Amino acid sequence: MLNNLSREEIEKIHAEIMFKLAAPFPPKTVEFKNANARSAYIPVHPIQYRIRSAAGPYWSWKITTEKPIYHEETDEIEMRGVLNILNSRSEGQGFAVLERDKINKKIQFYRESIRSAVSDAFRDAADYFAVGHQDLAPYRKWADNPGLGLKHVEDTPEGTNATGESNIEVKYCLKCGVVLSQDDLIYLKTVRWNNTVCKEHVPDHQKKKYDPNFVGR
Structure with missing residues (x-):
């Protein structure tokens, strides 16, 4: 198969x-x-x-x-x-x-x-x-x-x-097409981001605002 x-x-x-x-x-x-x-x-x-x-x-x-x-x-x-x-x-x-x-x-x-x-x-x-x-x-x-x-x-x-x-x-990431994991979905809730994207493609400004562990690149 x-x-x-x-x-x-x-x-x-x-x-x-x-x-x-x-x-x-x-x-x-x-x-x-x-x-x-x-x-x-x-x-x-x-x-x-x-x-x-x-x-x-x-x-x-x-x-x-x-x-x-x-x-x-x-x-x-x-x-x-x-x-x-x-x-x-x-x-x-x-x-x-x-x-x-x-x-x-x-x-x-x-x-x-x-x-x-x-x-x-x-x-x-x-x-x-x-x-x-x-x-x-x-x-x-x-x-x-x-x-x-x-x-x-x-x-x-x-x-x-x-x-x-x-x-x-x-669900799939709108940016790269990968399958979103449970971790991705939970992270989207954490940073209050409604677009269906993987954790990697959440904008840095949104991570900085809601993710206390975020370290800027």
Whole structure:
């Protein structure tokens, strides 16, 4: 499929897919395992839907463990898999604690545990593509690092409409034609610039006025 495309066409498709993958999910997608905010996570089904809708025919998922890997010290099983999106590849590891009968200690619901570990591996592989990073940022210490380009936006996220339905629109810079990243879109809001351009092509006078970190060239 890709053999008939030029390098420029592949790069454009890649940028569009990466933008859609990193876009915020609809409100209430994030769930919590317990009362601790750090337990926030995104269930695997929305992640699967995001990848299918964003990557179309340009993705695949393959389980790479022939059988579950057992970890005796934690009584867990591990499954691994490889997620391919266009020309990018990510391996994920997934774990599930085995459920055992309280009396005889025999394993229960073994197949369900395997499925749970596979789902966890898929979610882990998707993390490489920044799926859900915008949504989990408010609950993760790593998101405070400015090098990640993440910033929590309180209003309706880019990529969703007022009802929370997925409506991800790819936007292009009017100056150079590149696909705008989530970082670009957030920066446009920060510096109050309405023209659809990448961060590089926001006028310096606008950056100087609203960006406290701007250093003139």
